[in-house]
Structure formats: structure tokens, C-alpha cells
Amino acid sequence: MSDVRWLSETEMAAWRSYVVASLRLRQRLHRELAERHEVSLADYEVLVCLSINPDDRVRMTELAVLMGSTKSRLSHQIGKLEAAGLVHRGRDPEDKRGVVAELTDTGRALLERAAPTHVDGVREHLIDLLSPSEQQVIGDAFGRVLEHLSELEA
Template identity: 65%
Template sequence: MAEPRWLTDAEMSAWRSYVVATLRLRQRLHRELTEAHDVSLADYEVLVLLDAQPDRRMRMSELASLLGSAKSRLSHQAARMEAEGYVRRVSDPDDKRGVIAELTRAGKRVLKAAAPTHVDGVRTHLIDQLSPDEQAVLASAFSRVLVHLDELDE
């Protein structure tokens, strides 16, 4: 077995900064949404993805993939969100085995109320901390990482 390519100090610094910063950023954004609107960051992300669809609905399997979530975990989350009145789950008319999540009026209202808080948090805690050049580098680097990971999943 070949020796692992251990991280250099600079690589380890980049990795640890990424891991800790993204964890803490998500925790902060979650706290701001729950305190101001009683909606979690995870639920907010579901609402955003559904709202972005022309018909405000999406197959649960596609939603799970876009969220990087296990189907079973998303199913529990959707059940809770359905109980809150934010989404509705219905059978896929084209595939009876599939389930579609639909954004409800209540979900749209919560999203509309929470969006300014979320955008302000993203701007304050991330975007405003980076120069335009750093934002471009970040976008380019993580776009490349996403392409790589998508290729592995094919």
C-alpha cells in the first residue's frame, strides 16, 4: 500500500480553516433564522429550492440530491415541514413510486419573511469578509470541486 500524500502545513491550514469556518457559518446562519423566524437553515434551504422551480415542486429524490441529503433524512425533514404546513407531499403522477414535495402558501410566506435575514447573514458573515477577487477565487475553486464530486457520482 502506498504512503498517503500527507497534507503540508499550508494545505492543512486551508483544510481546517474551510472545515471550521463553514461549520461555524452554517451554525450562525441557522441561529439567526431560528431566532428571527423559527425556521431552521435546513428547512430554509428546502423552501429555497422548491421556490426556485417554475411550479414550486420537485421530486424528493432530486431535492435530496441537491441538498446532499440522504433520502430517509429528507423524508423525516419533509414530514416535519408538512406538519408545520410549509410543504405538501404528493405522489408523482408520472411514477407512482416517486413522491413530490410542493411549496405551500405558508411555506412561501415563511420564505419571504426569512429571506432578508438569511441574505443579510450571508453578506455580513461571508461576502463582506472577502474582496471581489477572493469571491471569484472561492466561486471558481468550489465550482471545480463540485464538478469533480459530480463526476464521481456518475
């Protein structure tokens, strides 16, 4: 046990603040979307990931990576979105072995209605609480964390 680098008080405070604040932030953003647009934060994020592609579709394996999700969890989520008419699943036109998820017109309309609520929430509960330099530091720091974790999974 002597080889363990235990967290200092400052490190522990940073870790706990991150864990609790990120959880509560996601809960708050979810609640705002659910109450105003009847869409979960997780489902909203899928719609966003589809919409940022020029043809509004993404291969399921790529979408799982973008979402930080497992393929089986994403497949279940896409199934619910498909049943609601927000997403369509089909064969990848460029590789018939692959499956793509595609944003429907109904999904795009929901995304367009919900996006202002989400952006307002992100601003109110995070971005506007930080100075521009703090925003830069957080972006740089979590960019490194994401890169590190992506390399571990590669």
C-alpha cells in the same frame, strides 16, 4: 505509509480554516433564522430549493441531490415541514411512481419573511468579507469540488 501525500503546513491551514469556518458559518446562519423566524437553516434551504422551480415543487429524489442529503433523512425532514404546513407531499403529476414535495402558501410566506435575514447573514459573515476576485476564486474552486464529488456519486 510512505505513499501518503501528507498536507503541508499551508495546506493544513487551508483545510482547517475551511472546516471550522464553514461549520461556524452554518451555525451562525442557523441561529439567526431560528431566533428571528423559528426555522432551521436546513429547513430554510429546502424551502429555497422548492421555490426556485417555476411550479414550486421538486421530485424527492432530485431534492435529495440538490440538498446533498440522503433520501431517508430528507423524507424525515419533509415530514416535519409537512406537519408544520410549509410543504405538501404528493404523487408526481408527470410520473405517478414518483413523489414530489411542493411549497405551500404558508411555506412561501415564511420563506419571504426569512430570506432577508438569511441574505443579510450571508453578506455580513461571508460575502462582504471577500473581495470580488476572492469571491470568484472561491466560486470556481468549490464548483470544481462539487463537480468532482458529483461525478464520484454518479
